[in-house]
């Protein structure tokens with residue numbers, strides 16, 4: 001008789017880059033960054049069910065993303081060689097995060113998959129090993145695997161723990177997809193911000209080096225940022241397209257969101273310095 005395994009549901013939270021400085025460019029074209037990551041208590045949800053058969057099933061299909069490029073599928077494939085027995089998995093992805101939004105949805109999906117399968121397939125890999133494997137899927141995967149707010153350096157894989165205020169945020173998506181690769185290849189991208197010397201507590205005084213370029217290439221991003229400026233200082237996350245502003249209360253954030261023009265989408269979320277996936281992992285065997 002085939003064994004039926006339980007289904008476990010885990011979050012794949014969003015992240016914000018509270019600031020993002022580009023301090024240089026490596027020979028392989030990748031950029032050296034200094035960026036402050038904080039998680040949000042909002043994101044996608046992934047359900048995992050171990051299968052007795054050696055198959056990886058991912059549902060539903062993502063528009064314009066073939067299965068071989070789906071970061072959940074790729075994360076599962078990456079771990080298959082570490083299994084001691086040929087089990088499989090069925091993964092359902094409940095997507096809420098905008099794709100190409102700069103909130104790290106794909107990377108977070110991949111990290112949650114690595115963390116979950118390490119437990120469900122009993123691989124015994126360390127957090128460090130999972131983060132190293134994850135880096136081959138995307139620069140943002142290691143921070144989601146570690147799950148602690150941090151100042152990241154390198155291409156985003158060297159972390160110093162950070163404790164930014166856990167404010168409320170309004171995150172606005174202007175409805176355009178920004179290509180991370182296009183922005184990083186652009187000749188007008190500033191690439192020589194000096195490394196930060198002092199403390200980073202006052203992160204609002206720093207900036208995002210991608211912001212002016214993204215706003216000029218994508219006027220919709222500039223308009224969304226301008227709209228949010230009516231309420232609070234606003235900034236691009238990652239390479240966009242989302243812009244965000246922080247508020248000291250949930251009510252103030254919700255009031256701003258209620259006035260959001262129909263042409264944009266947005267959400268209110270709390271900044272959290274520990275990823276919700278870490279506590280959710282405790283339910284796993």
Ligand SMILES: C[C@](O)(CO)[C@H](O)COP(=O)(O)OP(=O)(O)OC[C@H]1O[C@@H](n2ccc(N)nc2=O)[C@H](O)[C@@H]1O
Nearest residue numbers: 017029030031107138139140155156180181184238239
């Ligand atoms: C902008 C950030 O979101 C900040 O958190 C990340 O650095 C980007 O992370 P990501 O979306 O996981 O990006 P990846 O899939 O690794 O890279 C996409 C493309 O962006 C460029 N890229 C990315 C990261 C980086 N530090 N330098 C780069 O030049 C590379 O051309 C790469 O081919």
Ligand SMILES: Nc1ncnc2c1ncn2[C@@H]1O[C@H](COP(=O)(O)OP(=O)(O)OP(=O)(O)O)[C@@H](O)[C@H]1O
Nearest residue numbers: 070071099100101102103104105106107109140238
């Ligand atoms: N599971 C997934 N979820 C989202 N995007 C995925 C996934 N798998 C593959 N992709 C591809 O990766 C691209 C980038 O996705 P993602 O949502 O992580 O962008 P992002 O929020 O801009 O990330 P970042 O801030 O890390 O640059 C998508 O446009 C899509 O083509």
